[in-house]
Amino acid sequence: MSRVLIVGAGLTGSVCACLLRRALQGGVHIVVWDKARGSGGRMSTTRPPDSSSQSADLGAQYVTTTPPFYKSHFRFYSELVSAGLLQPLDSLVEGLKHRDGDQDYMTPHGMSSLVKHFLSESGAELFFERHVTGLYRRGASWEVQSKTAGSEMFDAVVLTMPAPQILQLQGDLGPSLSVQQQQHLKAVEFSSRFSVALFFPPDADLSLLWTARYVTDSQSVVYLKHNAGVPGRGPSLVVHSSVGFGLQHLEEDKEAVQPIILRELERLLPGLPRPIGIKCQKWRYSQVLAAAPGRPGHMTVVARPPLVCAGDSFVRSGFDGCVASALSALSALRAGLTDP
Incomplete structure (x- = not known):
């Protein structure tokens, strides 16, 4: 059984974990680390200091999809609508600009409910307040270090944090990047x-x-x-x-x-x-202003043992961008975790 670490409990990380579980079933043990105290990433839902039943979304506010994305990601929309986690936006949003065919959705239980759904479906082990600081190649595995919990070994690693944070990691990640990959990561800009x-x-x-x-x-x-x-x-x-x-x-x-x-x-x-x-x-990293050149969906730093970078840095911000990146990263993971 391959042990896979996904760094980041946001939408890309949660969808990637869910897809990996559905694709490889019992052949993979999935672990998710996030430096925050809960899941959601930029789709976080917060509560007031007194922890009452009130809640509010501090990041993404609603989901907008285009006809091409809706068609290619229909199974995800259908799953979330059937689960009661996504429904058409029927309230007034003053100043919201539309293109023909765009569809808007709201989340009756908060934006983080989408992330939590996919994490639940993945069956992954979740660990919060795990701030990754470095990755080191150890033969056919990766040693991943965190600020608070030491280091652990994994057969594959997926990094879903914003590209500027990926570049800050210590260890063997930097030397493993090609010159072009370094340039592409540095080209990513966030608002x-x-x-x-x-x-x-x-x-x-x-x-x-x-x-x-x-x-x-x-x-x-x-x-x-x-x-x-x-x-x-x-x-x-x-x-x-x-x-x-x-x-x-x-x-x-x-x-x-x-x-x-x-x-x-x-x-x-x-x-x-x-x-x-x-x-x-x-x-600090709100929405992608400039994605990696070519919007490749993901970046394979090392094919075996797999070290993959994913997230909206490689496509675009928003629900569809994160789903597209997770789908792209899945193909690289499957190739790197199965026998050649």
């Missing part, structure tokens, strides 16, 4: 942004007629999302900063940036009730 979630008491009335809207009259805020309250659970409001604002304040602590965003929110929506909880997130 950066901050997001803030405000949680309100059950009796709060935000008096907003829209579910979400894109903001056009602000230099610092670009998007607002309103989650209406239900009996016993108050409403929440999610604020996303603009890309320019994120870049300007990227090296500042989120605690210092949060008040700036809240002041702008007060200008945009004066008279909001006082929140009972606030969460702020800095996304």
Whole structure:
């Protein structure tokens, strides 16, 4: 039985783990590490500090697919819709621009529910707060080191973190990359942004007629999302900063940036009730601005023992980009884990 490590419990990592399980069944033991305290990655769903039943998505807000992607990824959409985790977006999003044939979906249980579904289907062992620092070639295996848990041996490794973080890893990864592969990883560019979630008491009335809207009259805020309250659970409001604002304040602590965003929110929506909880997130790597040249889907650094890089760095951001990358990485893994 091959022991495979997938680094990153986001959408690419979870779909890759699920596909690998379905393809190789009992022939593979899958382990997933993530440096965060939970799964989701940039599809994370957060709760207020008091851990109440309220929740809000701090990263991706909805899923948009094009006709070609919907056709090629139909089985994934069908699976998630049947499971009640994905449903057509039927609420008003002011300023949302569409191309003919595009379809929008919402997640009634939060964006992280999609990731958790595929992780559950994979049967993988999950370990959080495992921050990978280096990879070392040990014959037919890879020794993977983390900050907090020492090192472990694996027959294959899939790295799904953003390309800039891949380049920071120590050990034998760098020497294993060709000159062209190094150039392609360095060519990947991400936007950066901050997001803030405000949680309100059950009796709060935000008096907003829209579910979400894109903001056009602000230099610092670009998007607002309103989650209406239900009996016993108050409403929440999610604020996303603009890309320019994120870049300007990227090296500042989120605690210092949060008040700036809240002041702008007060200008945009004066008279909001006082929140009972606030969460702020800095996304250093938010969305792909420039993917690896050619958008190859994945990058095979070493064929045997397999060391594969995947994620939206190699395609595009969004649900379909992550699924496409996971499918691409699966082909390399299967080739590297089976007899020649």
